[in-house]
Amino acid sequence: MSLSSDCLGIPELRGLIRRLPRVFLAHVPTPLDYAARLSRHLGVRLYIKRDDATGLGLGGNKVRQLEFTLGEAVRRGADCIVQGAAEQSNHCRQAAAAAARLGLDCYLVLSGDARGGSRQGNRLLDELFGARIERVETDMGQGIQEAKKAVAQRLLAEGRRPYLIAPPDSLGLGAVAFVDAFLELMEQAREQEVSLQHLFVCSCGATGGGLILANRCLATGLRIRCVSPILWEWPTDQRLAEAANTAARVLGLDTRVTPSEVDYTNAFVGPGYGIPSSEGCEAMSLAARQEGIVLDPIYTAKAFAALAAAVRSGEVPPGSTVLFWHTGGSPALFAFPDSVGA
Numbered sequence: 001m002s003l004s005s006d007c008l009g010i011p012e013l014r015g016l017i018r019r020l021p022r023v024f025l026a027h028v029p030t031p032l033d034y035a036a037r038l039s040r041h042l043g044v045r046l047y048i049k050r051d052d053a054t055g056l057g058l059g060g061n062k063v064r065q066l067e068f069t070l071g072e073a074v075r076r077g078a079d080c081i082v083q084g085a086a087e088q089s090n091h092c093r094q095a096a097a098a099a100a101r102l103g104l105d106c107y108l109v110l111s112g113d114a115r116g117g118s119r120q121g122n123r124l125l126d127e128l129f130g131a132r133i134e135r136v137e138t139d140m141g142q143g144i145q146e147a148k149k150a151v152a153q154r155l156l157a158e159g160r161r162p163y164l165i166a167p168p169d170s171l172g173l174g175a176v177a178f179v180d181a182f183l184e185l186m187e188q189a190r191e192q193e194v195s196l197q198h199l200f201v202c203s204c205g206a207t208g209g210g211l212i213l214a215n216r217c218l219a220t221g222l223r224i225r226c227v228s229p230i231l232w233e234w235p236t237d238q239r240l241a242e243a244a245n246t247a248a249r250v251l252g253l254d255t256r257v258t259p260s261e262v263d264y265t266n267a268f269v270g271p272g273y274g275i276p277s278s279e280g281c282e283a284m285s286l287a288a289r290q291e292g293i294v295l296d297p298i299y300t301a302k303a304f305a306a307l308a309a310a311v312r313s314g315e316v317p318p319g320s321t322v323l324f325w326h327t328g329g330s331p332a333l334f335a336f337p338d339s340v341g342a
């Protein structure tokens with residue numbers, strides 16, 4: 001039976017989440033920090049949700065998501081996991097660390113279609129965590145999913161019990177993790193007596209989808225803007241709505257989000273996925289020099305550039321209370337030294 005989201009508050013949503021298989025990996029709650037110098041610089045009240053500090057394997061948003069995807073892997077009795085993405089993938093690095101924590105073998109299929117191909121940053125950490133790496137020359141969309149599936153099938157034929165981290169499961173369970181994260185944020189905001197008006201997050205999938213769903217259920221009135229780091233072959237708003245709706249189904253909620261309700265921008269991808277942009281590099285330098293915060297040039301710097309641009313254009317009015325959700329990714333910086341200006 002589906003539940004109507006109209007009658008749900010934080011305890012009810014937590015109750016639904018508690019029914020799902022989960023392994024505990026993240027240091028939570030992550031801090032909700034007031035950024036005093038950046039606030040003064042931008043002319044708004046800026047808070048930063050520090051999911052770069054989730055702990056495991058140098059942290060990031062995916063540690064939260066892996067609590068549910070690997071919870072499902074453990075429930076199914078997997079002895080290894082298969083994940084794959086670009087060479088400098090944060091998700092792969094966090095999956096490798098989580099697999100090590102759980103005593104599972106980790107197979108990573110890494111595509112060399114973006115820059116940052118050196119044995120540095122996330123790629124180096126993958127090795128440190130003991131992941132078995134297979135390189136493929138394919139695109140980041142369907143191509144990489146097919147390559148991951150082929151590795152899982154080979155492992156199965158060898159008598160292994162692989163768990164493949166892939167949509168739609170990873171999308172829905174990843175979004176559930178960010179429903180949970182949103183509840184955490186709401187409690188912190190209440191404790192700190194902060195009334196948030198605008199939220200910016202780098203996402204075109206599970207992270208944003210979960211936040212949108214939880215925001216809808218709790219009817220907070222907070223405006224969530226998802227900043228996409230990539231132009232997929234499918235529309236960004238559809239993907240975010242699909243993530244929200246898959247999570248709703250997993251939780252047994254009858255809530256449905258339509259693409260037209262999704263607030264997103266593709267305007268900060270810059271030269272392309274996996275390639276630093278000049279606006280992003282500027283934003284990365286601003287966060288580092290005003291607050292000592294490390295963003296990464298591929299994801300979070302581009303999202304912070306979107307926030308800064310919205311404030312400067314007046315789209316976010318002066319004096320507004322704004323949250324930047326720092327989704328991590330900092331290790332990738334070491335693979336892109338040229339993104340740091342003098």
Ligand SMILES: Cc1ncc(COP(=O)(O)O)c(C=O)c1O
Nearest residue numbers: 090203204205206207327328329
């Ligand atoms: C640092 C960082 N931020 C944001 C995202 C986007 O997350 P999602 O795909 O869950 O929307 C990623 C995805 O890999 C990431 O590594």
